[in-house]
Amino acid sequence: MKIGIVGANGYGGVELIRYLVNHPYVEIKLLASHSSNGNSIVEQYPHLQGILEMNISELNIEDVKENIDVLFFATPSGVSKELIPQYIEAGIKIIDLSGDLRLQDGSLYEGWYKNTPAPPFALDKAIYGLTELNRELIKEATLVANPGCYPTATLLGLIPALQHKLIDGNSIVIDGKSGISGAGRKTSATTHYSEINENVKAYKLGKHQHIPEIEQIVSQIGNENITVTFSTHLVPMTRGIMCTMYANLKEPINESKVISLYEDYYKDDYFVRIRKGGTWPATKEVTGSNFCDIGITVDERTNKLIIVAVIDNVVKGAAGQAIQNLNVMYGWDEKTGLQTTPLFP
Numbered sequence: 001m002k003i004g005i006v007g008a009n010g011y012g013g014v015e016l017i018r019y020l021v022n023h024p025y026v027e028i029k030l031l032a033s034h035s036s037n038g039n040s041i042v043e044q045y046p047h048l049q050g051i052l053e054m055n056i057s058e059l060n061i062e063d064v065k066e067n068i069d070v071l072f073f074a075t076p077s078g079v080s081k082e083l084i085p086q087y088i089e090a091g092i093k094i095i096d097l098s099g100d101l102r103l104q105d106g107s108l109y110e111g112w113y114k115n116t117p118a119p120p121f122a123l124d125k126a127i128y129g130l131t132e133l134n135r136e137l138i139k140e141a142t143l144v145a146n147p148g149c150y151p152t153a154t155l156l157g158l159i160p161a162l163q164h165k166l167i168d169g170n171s172i173v174i175d176g177k178s179g180i181s182g183a184g185r186k187t188s189a190t191t192h193y194s195e196i197n198e199n200v201k202a203y204k205l206g207k208h209q210h211i212p213e214i215e216q217i218v219s220q221i222g223n224e225n226i227t228v229t230f231s232t233h234l235v236p237m238t239r240g241i242m243c244t245m246y247a248n249l250k251e252p253i254n255e256s257k258v259i260s261l262y263e264d265y266y267k268d269d270y271f272v273r274i275r276k277g278g279t280w281p282a283t284k285e286v287t288g289s290n291f292c293d294i295g296i297t298v299d300e301r302t303n304k305l306i307i308v309a310v311i312d313n314v315v316k317g318a319a320g321q322a323i324q325n326l327n328v329m330y331g332w333d334e335k336t337g338l339q340t341t342p343l344f345p
């Protein structure tokens, strides 16, 4: 399968490269970016020396039609919605890592991303790529909207509780924490070393673009309109997301019963691992891997279910899940090219 990566020299793009160079069924045929055309990817990423010595070239639809089967977009929001329509019409399969195609209702995109939405035909075609939720739809998809990093951890943590009607959807509070690579490669005052080192910062409270994405799916699963409280924090680490979710239990339930419901729900999902009672996952336990690890507690005193979910933001939160979706689209074993052991310590 011939693959192209747009946004190849960003963090999502370079993580796609890290996995795809070892994927047995794909060949990387195109690396494209915005401002680095003509340069070798090795100039920006010397760790790729001897592994992928390839020039970054301009994105050209005629070249893509001739040489590419699947195009990954690892570009900032606002880019793929402009470029993708012509590639859809040309019959190219697309996996978009950005937020441009995740919200089915274009007016929500307009409100939260402050930009015009993708054309309705593209939004209709896009399948939300949370693999464990939409595997059957992804098998037939030609356009996949890969989920955001926080929504991946949050939704994998909440879906079994909502499916089993254990919690009141409108009581959900999500406390999210992310490493700095989540903000992409370009530095800014907020992601500058001296601003983030030995510091924890809350940001975009009540305004984060992942709020409508999470609400879209929890409402679908809960079969009612659900609004969530979602807060995000930057923590001084490179990779990793931890989302801790709190919700009111509808009926009292034993913790070990909830854990066994979760184990059963994810029994066929290699990349989701449920911790035993009284233990909770840490971000380092998934670093560099496509796993989402989940720990569960029932706080009987407050009648709350507490769920802790961790992922590596650039793997399960971006490039890894995108490759998992590629595998599903082509009927390959979902783990193909993704079976790395987390990088611990």
Ligand SMILES: NC(=O)C1=CN([C@@H]2O[C@H](COP(=O)(O)OP(=O)(O)OC[C@H]3O[C@@H](n4cnc5c(N)ncnc54)[C@H](OP(=O)(O)O)[C@@H]3O)[C@@H](O)[C@H]2O)C=CC1
Binding pocket: 006, 007, 008, 009, 010, 011, 012, 013, 032, 033, 034, 035, 036, 073, 074, 075, 076, 077, 079, 097, 098, 099, 147, 148, 149, 181, 182, 183, 184, 185, 186, 313, 314, 317, 318
């Ligand atoms: N980082 C993460 O943990 C996650 C990221 N995502 C999403 O993935 C996408 C990529 O993120 P990330 O890799 O972190 O971002 P980066 O800022 O690290 O990289 C962005 C890439 O997009 C390229 N680019 C920018 N504008 C254009 C354009 N108009 N045409 C073509 N290429 C363009 C840049 O090229 P150049 O450098 O040459 O300008 C660069 O290669 C974003 O939508 C992000 O929200 C999703 C989940 C997690």
Ligand SMILES: CC(=O)N[C@@H](CCC(=O)OP(=O)(O)O)C(=O)O
Binding pocket: 077, 097, 098, 099, 148, 149, 150, 178, 179, 180, 181, 182, 183, 184, 209, 210, 232, 234
């Ligand atoms: C640490 C950090 O800044 N993280 C980014 C998440 C990036 C992402 O996944 O956002 P998209 O929805 O645009 O894909 C943020 O909070 O906006």
